[in-house]
Amino acid sequence: xxxxxxxxxxxxxxxAGIGRATVREFARNGYDVAILARGQDGLDGARRDxxxxxxxxxxxxxxxxxxKAVEEAADRTERELGPIDVWVNNAFAGIFSRxxxxxxxxxxRVTQVTYLGQVNGTRAALKRMLPRNRGKVVLVGSALAYRGxxxxxxxxxxxxxxxxxxxxxxxxxxxxxTNVTITMVQMPGVNTPQFDWIRDKMxxxxxxxxxxxxxxxxxxxxYFAAHDTRKEMLVGLPTVEAVWGNKVASPLLDDYLAAxxxxxxxxxxxxxxxxxxxxxxxxxxxxxxxxxxxxEAVDSSAELWVSEHKKELGLAALGAAAVAGVGxxxxxxxxxxxxxxxxxxxxxxxx
Numbered sequence: 001x002x003x004x005x006x007x008x009x010x011x012x013x014x015x016a017g018i019g020r021a022t023v024r025e026f027a028r029n030g031y032d033v034a035i036l037a038r039g040q041d042g043l044d045g046a047r048r049d050x051x052x053x054x055x056x057x058x059x060x061x062x063x064x065x066x067x068k069a070v071e072e073a074a075d076r077t078e079r080e081l082g083p084i085d086v087w088v089n090n091a092f093a094g095i096f097s098r099x100x101x102x103x104x105x106x107x108x109r110v111t112q113v114t115y116l117g118q119v120n121g122t123r124a125a126l127k128r129m130l131p132r133n134r135g136k137v138v139l140v141g142s143a144l145a146y147r148g149x150x151x152x153x154x155x156x157x158x159x160x161x162x163x164x165x166x167x168x169x170x171x172x173x174x175x176x177x178t179n180v181t182i183t184m185v186q187m188p189g190v191n192t193p194q195f196d197w198i199r200d201k202m203x204x205x206x207x208x209x210x211x212x213x214x215x216x217x218x219x220x221x222x223y224f225a226a227h228d229t230r231k232e233m234l235v236g237l238p239t240v241e242a243v244w245g246n247k248v249a250s251p252l253l254d255d256y257l258a259a260x261x262x263x264x265x266x267x268x269x270x271x272x273x274x275x276x277x278x279x280x281x282x283x284x285x286x287x288x289x290x291x292x293x294x295x296e297a298v299d300s301s302a303e304l305w306v307s308e309h310k311k312e313l314g315l316a317a318l319g320a321a322a323v324a325g326v327g328x329x330x331x332x333x334x335x336x337x338x339x340x341x342x343x344x345x346x347x348x349x350x351x
Contacts, residue, residue: 013091015042017192020289021219032056034077039282064117074124087125089118094155097201114158143242150261188236191297193287199277204266
């Protein structure tokens with residue numbers, strides 16, 4: 001990245017939730033930020049956040065399912081801010097419903113935004129980064145990219161698709177030996193406003209599953225991933241459990257989620273008949289980063305800390321192993337020396 005200018009990041013879905021926390025994290029660290037989202041109120045709020053931190057902000061009303069609109073947003077970003085250094089694909093759509101109650105139009109919409117939105121963003125980013133031979137693309141994934149759960153088949157399917165997408169694209173980048181890299185960050189349940197506006201066809205209001213994390217944890221993870229070359233990062237213990245649990249006991253998880261997955265994703269409060277959702281149109285207002293679960297959400301992740309300090313921990317482990325090895329060798333030599341003295345003493349006595 002050039003030292004003559006602030007680095008530039010594009011964040012899709014940057015007006016609320018994880019995207020909003022990510023916008024703030026990059027601005028806090030000296031980035032100028034292009035924010036792509038649909039709702040103007042949220043875009044305006046995100047722009048104010050960036051400017052209050054002394055950085056430039058560019059807001060572009062964009063539906064990421066429209067590849068032409070994403071391409072135009074990338075062009076505008078480079079004209080008005082400068083060459084894009086990092087592109088974060090965060091925008092998504094979802095629906096809480098049994099599969100058979102989801103219409104084809106609803107299913108297509110979730111897939112177009114959540115999966116093709118990341119494809120469109122990645123294409124726009126690589127088109128500009130590859131000729132310069134530098135840049136970073138971050139895909140925002142989920143534990144549900146590995147382990148599907150009931151009532152979210154469209155979202156789970158899209159996140160699984162992104163997992164296959166990064167496998168393929170990353171291999172191509174490695175083949176070409178480019179300095180452009182791509183990383184996927186797998187998220188746990190996060191306290192975001194999505195649960196107040198996601199389309200819901202169940203009796204109770206939706207909620208995240210299991211332990212809930214604040215969006216700032218996700219924002220820090222995405223920022224860290226943007227400056228690392230690893231393929232994947234797992235954020236939060238529930239994500240680690242979902243990934244590895246599905247590898248070793250997928251049928252057992254099917255039974256467990258069949259028994260618990262419906263109730264665990266619904267709050268006691270019933271869904272209001274006039275509740276608005278953002279599947280096809282944004283919900284008015286600036287909703288910020290955090291949702292309705294502050295009372296239970298945690299603002300740190302041991303798994304993220306380990307990822308951030310992987311090198312230091314590796315060096316510490318090597319150091320500990322070296323100390324243990326030296327100690328073992330000294331103890332062995334001392335033992336051998338004592339044995340030799342005892343043997344010499346016995347030989348003297350015999351003579």
